[in-house]
Structures are given as C-alpha cells and as structure tokens.
Amino acid sequence: MSIHPSAKVHPSAVVEPGAVIGEGCEVGPFCLVGPEVTLGARVVLKSHAVVTGWTEIGDETVIFPFATVGEVPQDLKYHGERTRLVIGKRCRIREAATLNTGTEGGGGVTRVGDDVLIMTGAHVGHDAQIGNRVILVNHVAIAGHCVLGDDVIVGGLSGVHQWVRIGQGAIIGAVTMVTNDVIPYGLVQAPRGELDGLNLVGLxxxxxxxxxxxxxxxxxxxxxxxxxxxxxxxxxxxxxxxxxxxxxxxxxxxxxxxxxxxxxxxxx
Missing domain, CATH: 1.10.10 (Arc Repressor Mutant, subunit A)
Incomplete structure (x- = not known):
C-alpha cells in the first residue's frame, strides 16, 4: 500500500494493501479502495464510494457516494480473468453509478476518457470505450462493448445496446433505446431510436x-x-x-x- 503524505484518508475508510493513493487525494468516510486500485493526484472519493478491481482513476476525478467503480463484469462468460478499468482525468461519477472492468473476450479494458460526467445511477458495461467530454445523464445504461466518441450526450433513462458505436458529437434524446450505430453529429430520439437529423445545437x-x-x-x-x-x-x-x-x-x-x-x- 502506498499513500502519499498529502493524502487525507478518513479513519473509517478501508484501503487494502497494494492500493496506491496519489498526491492530495481525499478518501471519505466508509469508502473501500481495493488492492489493485491506483488513484491519481487529487482524486476525491466521497463517503461510501467503492473503488475495486484493477482500476486506475485519473487526476482530479471525483467519485460520489454509493458509486461502485471497478467491479467484475455483468457477463456470464466472465470467469475471473484479470481485466481493467481505466478512467481519465477530471471525471465526475455521481451517486450510485456503476462501472465494470473488461472481459478477456472484449479486449480486457473498459475505458473512460477525460472530463466525462456520469450522472446518478448510470451504468458503463464491460469493455465499453467512452470518449472525452461525454455526458451520460441519470440512469443511462451503456451495454458491453459499446464505443462512444468524444462529446456524445446520452439523455436520461436511455439504453445503448451492446456493440453499438455512437459517433463523435452525437446526441441521444431521453428515454431512447439505441440498437444500431449512430453517425457522428447525429440526433437520435423516439423510444426505439430514430435518426432524426443532426446535432446542430452541439455543432x-x-x-x-x-x-x-x-x-x-x-x-x-x-x-x-x-x-x-x-x-x-x-x-x-x-x-x-x-x-x-x-x-x-x-x-x-x-x-x-x-x-x-x-x-x-x-x-x-
């Protein structure tokens, strides 16, 4: 276990042997940090956050209460292989969000870029690749193997089917199920996901x-x-x-x- 002298770890938090806690980190009350976790500089874990698995968290990311980051995939084909979750810098992972590690069959790494906002109750599945500046609104579900380009916004209560790609700058309306690839800068809405123009506001x-x-x-x-x-x-x-x-x-x-x-x- 390596805890930088400038880091603050609440006495009720559990930091398991092997974890790396970077400069200026804050680990709040009742948090759990697993033995293969690396927290970059100035990462903040608010109370009751769980960060486990082989997980790397980039500088200045904040993880809010009851989020679970780095747990094993929700995939019946997963049999305990050692896979990773990599989260970029300055991300905000809000209350009760869940992010899973990868699977051997999917490349082994779930990846989230920089400056990503993952709102309350959202899920990022195994082997997903999330670009920079992406916003996943409340209770969005990103299935395994999905690829989201930079600057994508997915509206609340929407779901993205496994293996779907969403191109850079696209926007998905609320309460939408996306089952096929979305072109860059596309605008998708309606319950079963229809391509309905371009994201002109975003452009x-x-x-x-x-x-x-x-x-x-x-x-x-x-x-x-x-x-x-x-x-x-x-x-x-x-x-x-x-x-x-x-x-x-x-x-x-x-x-x-x-x-x-x-x-x-x-x-x-």
Whole structure:
C-alpha cells in the first residue's frame, strides 16, 4: 500500500494493501479502495464510494457516494480473468453509478476518457470505450462493448445496446433505446431510436464554422435521399466532399461494425 503524505484518508475508510493513493487525494468516510486500485493526484472519493478491481482513476476525478467503480463484469462468460478499468482525468461519477472492468473476450479494458460526467445511477458495461467530454445523464445504461466518441450526450433513462458505436458529437434524446450505430453529429430520439437529423445545437456550441454545418446538412440529405445503399452514399461523400466533418461521417459508416446503422428518415 502506498499513500502519499498529502493524502487525507478518513479513519473509517478501508484501503487494502497494494492500493496506491496519489498526491492530495481525499478518501471519505466508509469508502473501500481495493488492492489493485491506483488513484491519481487529487482524486476525491466521497463517503461510501467503492473503488475495486484493477482500476486506475485519473487526476482530479471525483467519485460520489454509493458509486461502485471497478467491479467484475455483468457477463456470464466472465470467469475471473484479470481485466481493467481505466478512467481519465477530471471525471465526475455521481451517486450510485456503476462501472465494470473488461472481459478477456472484449479486449480486457473498459475505458473512460477525460472530463466525462456520469450522472446518478448510470451504468458503463464491460469493455465499453467512452470518449472525452461525454455526458451520460441519470440512469443511462451503456451495454458491453459499446464505443462512444468524444462529446456524445446520452439523455436520461436511455439504453445503448451492446456493440453499438455512437459517433463523435452525437446526441441521444431521453428515454431512447439505441440498437444500431449512430453517425457522428447525429440526433437520435423516439423510444426505439430514430435518426432524426443532426446535432446542430452541439455543432454551434462548439463554434463549428457555418460552411462546415452547411456541408454536413447537404451530406445528411445525400445519406437520406440519394440512390444506392447507405454504404454507397457514404462512399460518394468520401470521394466528393472537401469537408473534414463529412469525411468523418463517411469513414464511420464505411468502418466495419458489429451492428447495422440508424439511417435518416427515408433512407435505406
């Protein structure tokens, strides 16, 4: 066990032998820190937080009461293999959220990027890969093997099916079930997850140039209305567009996936 001299550990907390507690950390009352846990600098565990498993927590992340971070996967194929959970810097993991380690069959690592907000009761399943600045609103469920790009927002009480990819900058409305891949900058809503346009508000907030937004709108119409399969339309965009964001959408569609795609209304 290694506890930095500047760290504060409440007398009622349990820090098991082998844990590493970094500079300026705070471990609150009745917390549990397992033997293979590493807390970066200035990590805060509020009362009753559990951090266990082979888990690394990045600098300045805060874990709120009754969150359980680093427990074993909810996967019947898991048989005790040594797998990891890696959480980035400045994340906020709110009350009663749960994040599991990976599985041998899924690559062995569940990963959460920097500046991620995981709200009350949300779940991140085994082998999920969560990008930077992602927001998972209250009681969101991210199933195993999902991939969420940077700046994704998933609305409250929504679920994302295993193996689904959600591209950078997409937004999922509340109370939505997402069972297929979502293009970057897509807007998804309705109970069974329909692709209903682009996340224009998010693009504008990021300061994306108007010409790029215009190009994205035109690309969306191509995906919705042009002849050929969805992949054919994406190839056309990849070949003809000068927009980096449009090519990002095309590349996402043309990348091999374990799921099919949510397509624009009217698309095939």
């Amino acid at each position: 504008k907030r990021r300061g994306v140039d108007r010409s790029e937004i215009t190009a994205l709108r035109a690309a969306y119409q191509t995906l919705a209305q042009e002849d050929g399969s969805f992949q054919d339309r994406a190839r056309k965009l990849a070949e003809e567009s000068d927009s980096a964001l449009v090519r990002e959408i095309a590349d996402f569609i043309l990348t091999k996936s374990d799921r099919s795609f949510l397509t624009p209304k009217g698309g095939r």
